[in-house]
Amino acid sequence: MGGMTIAEKILFQKTGRRVQPGDIVIAPVDGLMATDTTAPGALRAFEKMGGQRVWAPEKCALVIDHAAPAPNERIANLHRLMRDFAHQQGIRLFEIGEGICHQVMVEQGYVRPGYLFIGADSHTPTYGALNAFACGVGATDLAAVMLTGKIWLKTPATLRIRCRGRLRADATPKDLILYLTGKVGISGATYMSVEFEGEVFEAMSLAGRLCVANMTAEMGAKTGFVHPRGLQLPYPFEAVEPDATAQYAKTIEVDVGELPPQVAAPESPDNVHPIDRYAGTPVHYGFIGTCGNGRLEDLHVAARILRGKRLPQGVRLVIAPASRSVLLEAMLDGTAHALVEAGATLITPGCGPCVGSHEGIPADGETVISAANRNFRGRMGNPRAKIFLASPATVAASVLAGCIAPPPPEAVP
Amino acid sequence: MNALLRGRAHVYGDNIDTDRIIPGKYTKTLDAQALAEHVLEDLDPDFRRRVQQGDFVVAGDNFGCGSSREQAPIALQTAGVAAVVARYFARIFFRNAINIGLPVLEIPDHDIADGDELEVDLSSGRVHNRTTGKTYEARPLPDVMLRILQSGGLVNHLRIHKTF
Ligand code: SF4
Numbered sequence: 001m002g003g004m005t006i007a008e009k010i011l012f013q014k015t016g017r018r019v020q021p022g023d024i025v026i027a028p029v030d031g032l033m034a035t036d037t038t039a040p041g042a043l044r045a046f047e048k049m050g051g052q053r054v055w056a057p058e059k060c061a062l063v064i065d066h067a068a069p070a071p072n073e074r075i076a077n078l079h080r081l082m083r084d085f086a087h088q089q090g091i092r093l094f095e096i097g098e099g100i101c102h103q104v105m106v107e108q109g110y111v112r113p114g115y116l117f118i119g120a121d122s123h124t125p126t127y128g129a130l131n132a133f134a135c136g137v138g139a140t141d142l143a144a145v146m147l148t149g150k151i152w153l154k155t156p157a158t159l160r161i162r163c164r165g166r167l168r169a170d171a172t173p174k175d176l177i178l179y180l181t182g183k184v185g186i187s188g189a190t191y192m193s194v195e196f197e198g199e200v201f202e203a204m205s206l207a208g209r210l211c212v213a214n215m216t217a218e219m220g221a222k223t224g225f226v227h228p229r230g231l232q233l234p235y236p237f238e239a240v241e242p243d244a245t246a247q248y249a250k251t252i253e254v255d256v257g258e259l260p261p262q263v264a265a266p267e268s269p270d271n272v273h274p275i276d277r278y279a280g281t282p283v284h285y286g287f288i289g290t291c292g293n294g295r296l297e298d299l300h301v302a303a304r305i306l307r308g309k310r311l312p313q314g315v316r317l318v319i320a321p322a323s324r325s326v327l328l329e330a331m332l333d334g335t336a337h338a339l340v341e342a343g344a345t346l347i348t349p350g351c352g353p354c355v356g357s358h359e360g361i362p363a364d365g366e367t368v369i370s371a372a373n374r375n376f377r378g379r380m381g382n383p384r385a386k387i388f389l390a391s392p393a394t395v396a397a398s399v400l401a402g403c404i405a406p407p408p409p410e411a412v413p
Numbered sequence: 414m415n416a417l418l419r420g421r422a423h424v425y426g427d428n429i430d431t432d433r434i435i436p437g438k439y440t441k442t443l444d445a446q447a448l449a450e451h452v453l454e455d456l457d458p459d460f461r462r463r464v465q466q467g468d469f470v471v472a473g474d475n476f477g478c479g480s481s482r483e484q485a486p487i488a489l490q491t492a493g494v495a496a497v498v499a500r501y502f503a504r505i506f507f508r509n510a511i512n513i514g515l516p517v518l519e520i521p522d523h524d525i526a527d528g529d530e531l532e533v534d535l536s537s538g539r540v541h542n543r544t545t546g547k548t549y550e551a552r553p554l555p556d557v558m559l560r561i562l563q564s565g566g567l568v569n570h571l572r573i574h575k576t577f
Contacts, residue, residue, distance in 0.1 A: 024555050026577055040443055041483055049571040067441055075441045122481040122505055138483035138509035140567045144577075152557050152577045186428055187475035191504050220478060222504055268428065355437035355480075376432040376479060383436075383455040 003243025005158040006225045007193035010133040010240055014116050021157035021249065030115040031059045032145050035101050037066045037355075038120035040078045041139030043085050046146050055149035057090040061101075061110055065350040068096035071358040099323025099349045102126045102291035106210065107323055113228065113237040118145050123291050123373065125216045128194075128224040129209035131231065131239050135223050156193040156222045157249035159184070163198030165257030170409040172301070173208035174293055174371065174391035176200065177215045178262040182272025183254065190220035192249065195227065195242060200256055202230035207295040214292045215373050218269040261406050263369075264389035267377045275394060278404045284366040286399035287380075288392045289320030289347075290354045293371035297413070298392040299330050303338040304411045305396040311343035317399045318360045319344050320352030356381025369398045416536040418495045418516075419543075420467040423460060424527040425453075429472050430479035431506065435488040437480065448484050449491035466493040469533065471525045473499065477506025486510040496533055498523065498540060498551075511558050514566035518551035535562075 004012060011019050014027040034042050039062050046054075054060055062082050070076035079096075086093035094104050102123055104110075111117045113131035117124070120142040127134035135153065137145075145151050161180060167173075184194075194216045201209065209226045216224030228239035261275040288294065288302055299321065311317055319339055321327040327349050330336040340346055345360075353360035354372045362368050362385035370380075375387035390398070393407035433456040435448055442448065453460040470489060476499035477485060486509050489497065496516040500523065510517045516535055525531065529544040538551035554562065557577055564570035570577075 024557055037437075037440055037482060040441075044443060045568050048568045078441060078443070120481060122479065124481075136481045136505055138481050138505055138512065140483060140512040141508055144567055144571055147571060148576065150577070154555065186478060187501075187503070190475060190501065220475065220503055357438060357441065374432075374479065376430045378432050378436045378455045381436070381438045
């Protein structure tokens with residue numbers, strides 16, 4: 001028997017069983033999370049299952065982030081349902097304005113290296129940046145985990161993506177993961193685990209790693225890992241590394257040294273092209289935020305481009321910090337001031353307009369340049385708007401120019 | 414679970430994402446009927462009017478990619494869809510559908526056309542196309558999924574069996 005991939009090793013640590021891809025395991029989990037899109041259904045399913053008490057309140061979190069603050073009475077009542085349940089069960093509820101689930105779970109230490117973590121949200125593989133086996137499920141699956149503390153999983157085969165070289169000065173982790181998503185395709189890693197390795201990741205910040213792992217969801221992956229070499233966290237941890245003899249379903253080797261900034265054109269996150277192809281396309285609306293790119297260093301890059309400038313007439317920029325602590329930092333260090341002065345609109349830390357719930361729906365025929373991770377038709381609430389995905393640097397440069405434009409290289413750290 | 418289903422196929426292409434099945438702006442509700450009102454509306458505004466109770470949605474690759482919203486299979490089921498056939502499914506959609514008791518059948522090489530009359534035998538995973546006379550075999554489900562589907566979904570399964 002060969003060695004183990006990271007996914008196989010974590011399932012082995014959880015179950016005590018050597019697993020092969022395709023093996024079904026029932027594994028104990030280390031934590032779970034649900035949002036205001038998924039929690040209401042999960043709570044109802046939990047009750048219908050006969051659930052009285054959740055298996056471990058301290059390992060559960062509910063986050064109000066997708067439509068926060070509530071834009072209407074229907075959603076307000078769903079939020080109340082979550083608050084009541086959290087109160088009854090002694091579960092931590094993250095309130096409106098505390099941030100996006102995936103940022104809050106990382107900041108608050110709910111997810112750590114080696115964990116098996118289940119989130120009722122498709123971008124749960126984001127925690128692969130932290131070397132955790134993290135997997136997204138729907139509401140009923142989550143209810144079952146809340147009740148039993150366990151989940152059934154099919155052991156995923158692993159796709160290895162090896163990158164050679166370092167990024168150019170004007171390319172960011174978002175450009176890299178957009179490029180790789182274009183290469184692998186929107187279903188190229190369906191049911192699989194993805195492992196990223198290469199020196200480009202070793203020097204990457206936690207924010208960059210989170211941005212990379214985040215988009216494994218756009219490859220259809222079950223979970224994904226950035227190789228933990230070089231990972232720095234504010235607490236001691238033991239990293240789970242793949243064995244040298246691990247068996248991969250497939251290995252893709254990619255040179256990234258010459259990679260220019262990338263955009264994903266409508267209407268799929270794998271419709272990825274070098275920015276030149278679309279440079280000059282007029283944009284009406286820029287958005288910086290989300291579990292992909294709403295972190296402090298993303299706001300820093302935007303501020304570096306926008307400080308002292310003014311958005312042109314007819315172009316707007318909406319910024320949703322990924323969490324309250326990101327917002328606080330951005331307020332303290334002057335970033336928020338620079339952005340708002342340039343004409344950006346700062347909104348509640350949370351998902352914002354990413355999924356079209358509220359806070360900035362584009363109009364018919366408008367073009368959006370967004371630092372989010374999905375651009376499916378109708379994603380931001382209007383099927384007649386077009387969404388391009390890009391790095392925060394490209395979004396900032398584009399709103400300033402009024403059309404899709406590459407960032408000045410000196411703006412990217 | 415009714416083992417033998419008969420209905421008409423509504424055929425769509427590859428990579429039908431969850432935003433097309435039910436746009437995110439409608440998902441924040443526990444009212445299944447409200448979801449069904451908007452099912453597939455950006456993809457096929459007529460679907461809601463044409464679908465008959467017991468019909469099938471049939472698709473190509475990667476049906477249900479995108480978000481984790483269980484509202485997607487719930488919207489289809491509530492609109493009357495009895496089962497979904499695809500070449501293959503996105504993984505969260507696949508789990509969610511089984512969990513709410515909506516049968517999903519993976520048939521990698523099907524060539525079902527829009528409007529074909531299908532007969533689906535859930536116990537054997539066999540799909541008979543009454544229009545063309547062809548028969549297809551769906552990929553078998555893992556035992557744990559079969560047990561969940563036979564209980565009518567994960568809620569019933571856990572209520573009865575207390576474990577997977
Ligand atoms: S920011 Fe967007 S992609 Fe991330 S969890 Fe929120 S809605 Fe989903």
